[in-house]
Amino acid sequence: NAGVTQTPKFQVLKTGQSMTLQCAQDMNHNSMYWYRQDPGMGLRLIYYSASEGTTDKGEVPNGYNVSRLNKREFSLRLESAAPSQTSVYFCASSEIGKSEDTQYFGPGTRLTVL
Amino acid sequence: AQSVTQLDSQVPVFEEAPVELRCNYSSSVSVYLFWYVQYPNQGLQLLLKYLSGSTLVESINGFEAEFNKSQTSFHLRKPSVHISDTAEYFCAVTPPGQGGKLIFGQGTELSVKP
Numbered sequence: 001n002a003g004v005t006q007t008p009k010f011q012v013l014k015t016g017q018s019m020t021l022q023c024a025q026d027m028n029h030n031s032m033y034w035y036r037q038d039p040g041m042g043l044r045l046i047y048y049s050a051s052e053g054t055t056d057k058g059e060v061p062n063g064y065n066v067s068r069l070n071k072r073e074f075s076l077r078l079e080s081a082a083p084s085q086t087s088v089y090f091c092a093s094s095e096i097g098k099s100e101d102t103q104y105f106g107p108g109t110r111l112t113v114l
Numbered sequence: 115a116q117s118v119t120q121l122d123s124q125v126p127v128f129e130e131a132p133v134e135l136r137c138n139y140s141s142s143v144s145v146y147l148f149w150y151v152q153y154p155n156q157g158l159q160l161l162l163k164y165l166s167g168s169t170l171v172e173s174i175n176g177f178e179a180e181f182n183k184s185q186t187s188f189h190l191r192k193p194s195v196h197i198s199d200t201a202e203y204f205c206a207v208t209p210p211g212q213g214g215k216l217i218f219g220q221g222t223e224l225s226v227k228p
Contacts (some may be wrong), residue, residue, distance in 0.1 A: 004157070031214060040123070042204055042218035043158070050213055058215060090157055099146050099208045100165050103216065105157030 002026055004106035006091050012112045013081045021076040021109050023091030029104070031097030032074035034058075034066060036087040037108070043090065049074055050097045081113045116141040116207050118219035126225045129197055135190040135222045137205035145207040147188040148216065149179055152202045161203070164188065175199075200226045 007022045025032065030051045035043040035058075045058030047066040055066050063085060065077045074093075078085060089109045094101035121136040139145065146165050150158040162173040169181040179190045188205060205219040 033214070040220055042118075042120075042220045043206075043216075044218070045215055048213070048215065059217075092158075094214050097213050099210050099212050099214055100163070101214055102160045102163070103158075103214060105150075105159065107155075107157045 004091055004093055004104055006089075006106040006109050008109060009107070010110050012114065013078075014114050015082060017081050018077070018079050019081065019111075020078075021089055021091075021111075022073070023075065023106060024073045025091075025093040025104070026072065027093060027095070027104065028071070029093035029095050030071070031094045031101070032068065033092040033094075033103065034064075034074070034076045035090045035092065036060065037090060038087050046076065046089075081111075083113045085111065086113045087111060116145060116209065116217045118205050118207055118217055120203075120205055120219035120222050122222050123220065124223045124225065126227060127195055129226055129228050130194050132193050133191065133195050133199075133224065135203050135205075135224065137188045137190065137219060139186050139188065139205075139207045141186070141207065141209065143209050145209050147179075147181060148206040148208075149173075149177070149188070149190050150204045150206060150218075152204065152221075154201070158204060161190075195224070195226045197226050197228060199224060 033048040034046040049068040091106045092103040148163045149161040164181045206216040
């Protein structure tokens with residue numbers, strides 16, 4: 001039982017390049033989330049998916065797109081990377097998607113945009 | 115809208131000393147409250163949460179937090195810390211019915227020294 005896995009662990013991009021961050025969970029959870037973590041700002045929600053086939057914007061969605069490929073996988077895409085998107089990205093999942101649910105986090109992807 | 119303030123960005127303590135990590139929140143509606151912990155180079159994991167009932171909640175590794183509605187606080191305490199408690203601690207809130215959209219504080223780095 002691997003929990004939440006993320007690939008890649010590290011990535012360096014040049015301004016304007018695109019890339020997709022992958023996330024998968026094996027806990028049969030319905031809801032999945034993408035956060036970014038920046039020093040002194042905690043974690044901020046980028047997008048979330050309450051259930052398979054649905055996605056919605058979080059607090060900081062600009063510059064990102066997401067795809068809920070199936071119940072297990074939730075990907076985050078940067079179409080044209082900018083230095084402001086340098087951050088650590090975390091994927092999380094929860095069983096039902098209710099406010100009281102515990103969220104389970106992956107190990108993160110450290111992205112640098114030059 | 116909700117916001118969370120963690121009053122200390124860094125807290126250095128000696129092993130076996132008590133510690134308190136402070137968290138205050140702002141919200142016009144009732145909220146659920148969470149503490150998550152991030153050990154070095156790992157994702158976040160739930161430490162404890164308050165949903166309703168007794169205002170004092172405990173974790174399995176000796177931490178406790180008390181919900182104080184009048185002071186809008188949810189401070190985290192441990193009477194005697196270990197080296198292994200060195201980590202970053204995040205306070206988070208979400209209103210009921212918001213589908214798990216957590217609002218995080220800035221984080222507090224707890225550094226336990228021998």
